[in-house]
Amino acid sequence: MVVCRFYQQGHCRYGDRCWNEHPGGGNQAFGGQQKHISFSQQNKFEALASASTGSSGGTNVKLKDLNPQETVEVLCKEIQLWEKSKLWPFSCVAVSKEAQNLPGFEDISTEELRLEAYTAKANNTLPAYQQKVAQLTAEYKAKREELQRPSLQVKQKLIAVIEDIKRSEQNVSTGGLFGQAQSNNTFGAASSPLFGGTQTTTNKASFGQPSSELFGQSSTATTGTSGGLFGTSATSGGLFGQPSTQNSNTFGQTGFAANAVQPGTFGASSSTGGGLFGSPAATTAQQASGNTGLFGKPSTGSTSTGLFGKPTTTSTSTGLFGKPSSDTTNAGAGLFGKPATGSSTQLFGKPGAFGTPNPSASGVFGGGQTTASVASSQSALPITSTSSVTPAAQATTAVNASKIYTPMDQLTSAEKEQFESQKFSLGNIPIRPPANEFCV
């Protein structure tokens, strides 16, 4: 159904009885075509003042037409609406229909809660039940509030998640190759992280730095995110790093199970996808195989090298980031040092940037090799050495290159500021790669 023209102009005389869509308005007529996200247009966003591009208030929005920043805004509105319209609080939520669930929200149905209440009553443990519900309520509310007024970090992470979601959606649409397998995949992995609570703990141990805020321990999540295809799901645990007991229960194990069930899919998409999705798949594969690699050894956790596990990895990162490279390798503390503990792990969020340093993934994942070799040659731009590699690998790298940089217009002003300055300032370190322009 069409959006009402008059409503948009602010004077539809049919009001709630109008046949056309009043996005966010009160009409109950059939509405909402596919991909449309409706939200209340009344909500102004003081919190997002830094956001430059405001999506137009009252119109329906197509997810694919939005840049991530706008998508985050749409999401914020969605979450505000959720809160204000008194929806059932314990639900999963997605940015748009057919998209994957946002990490951190698990479904609990009215019946499940009710049954617990009845059981509690029978066992005379009603106070415990009430306490649990209160705790759950507070927890979900806190998450929603965090999303309504996202801090810079949260926003960046969200953008990373959304980009991954969009990418996987695009993959599906362009796919054909993967067809059924792919949808299976999204399905199987959806909303369950690759790595449960364990990994989070490991992180904590090695870095010893408590998460700064609710979303602090994103490292786990973002690592998962690099999966790209599989990733978004993996993020689940992570956006809200420190899940309550309830959450970690539901998360964790399921995630593993879900993925384990789909080994075929995994294999298939990585081999076929070598060209397109090569690098993200590589990362995931490595992690899924239980390799402790990235965050494995607490001992290395002290400096920046620790963050990226192996020296090679570090060199990769230098390669990608071009100019600041020497700084990074030598005096890692400067760039990715202590302040980075929280956020440099987030760098893994970008599949393109760090997805590749995995030699074990060679063969299938041509891209892995390519970038690795580039990295070791210390050239500023990974693309330069590509020509010498196989055509397949070349394709991969080309795709990678597009992922390596964030287009200038998609960076937030805060991110630009960070990239322009000599040093990142604590708490504001961008998790997305810089724009190409910053790396020349």
Place this chain on the structure above:
Amino acid sequence: MTLFGQNTSFGGTSSVFGATSTAQSANYNPMKDVEVTSPPDDSVSSLAFSPASCPSTFLVAGSWDNNARCWEVQANGNTTPKAQQTHTGPVLDICWSDDGTKVFTASADKQAKMWDLNTNQAVQIAQHDAPIKTIHWVKAPNYTCVMTGSWDKTLKFWDTRSPNPMMSIDLPERAYCADVLYPMAVVGTANRQLVIYQLENQPSQFKVIDSPLKYQHRCVSIFNDKKNNSPVGFALGSIEGRVAIHYVNPTNPKDNFTFKCHRSNGSTAGVQDIYAVNDIAFHPVHGTLSTVGSDGRFSFWDKDARTKLKTSEQVDQPISACAFNAQGQIFAYTSSYDWSKGHEGFDPQKMKPRIFLRSCYDELKPSKKK
């Protein structure tokens, strides 16, 4: 501390869980429908009418008071309680066998029972590791069975004589809602998962569908193609006052759409109250559908014309379930608390579950305008 929304009463405009009992009695039956006698003592989880093969019409209801009840319904709407059976936990779903001699009940006590109405005996036919949320009768040319979906993340098929399932299929998540219309079955689960099964020869997974809705799945109902009378799609309802009409193999992508429902009209304040869609039923003759919601209203819709046919007045409690009888003459709906405002919104002293019957054949005729 606010647990479920700002206050325990619905919305700002009208207090459904009003403080005064006089206000309540005034609008417990605003549609002036026929009330079923001897309703359950606690909320009604599901309603089902006897199939067309039955010589007379019966209505069964599963309830949170652990009982399943059966009434005989006369043409004038008079009801006579006939029998009841008890589980050791709340009854979460109920269905009939195709010949109308048996009723199947799914319970939070992790069991499903087969209730023989002729002998009024009930025997256990299924066992899960967690409460059973959905139960459906499957009638195929070469087999018959009962399909149960549970929070233990399995879908099981039982031939009613063996203690072991004929088949068990893993679900991606806890089963929240399901429907069967041979040869199609659909299961909606927690965390927005949706799986289609085909039942020919033997049940098997047919397709995984990306959810067309953004929030928690709540109810699902399969519909037939108008022309060849075979199942082609389903309507899926969520907690976000929204229903998706989804064709499994849409000829045109635009065939699939969602529509909003069960929302307050308080658009002047800028924010609506949005309620869960608790149940969806398709009219057996017209192919139009009804939705019922936590807002205490039922609505009738024509999905092909994409129009609303009717919305009811607001009942004093959420409407938790609905059903059409086999001939499409009677619409049954039940007003009973659905836990949508948590334990704080629950007042068993004041909230008396009620079941209403409405003559509906004409109201559900498809819209003429296209």
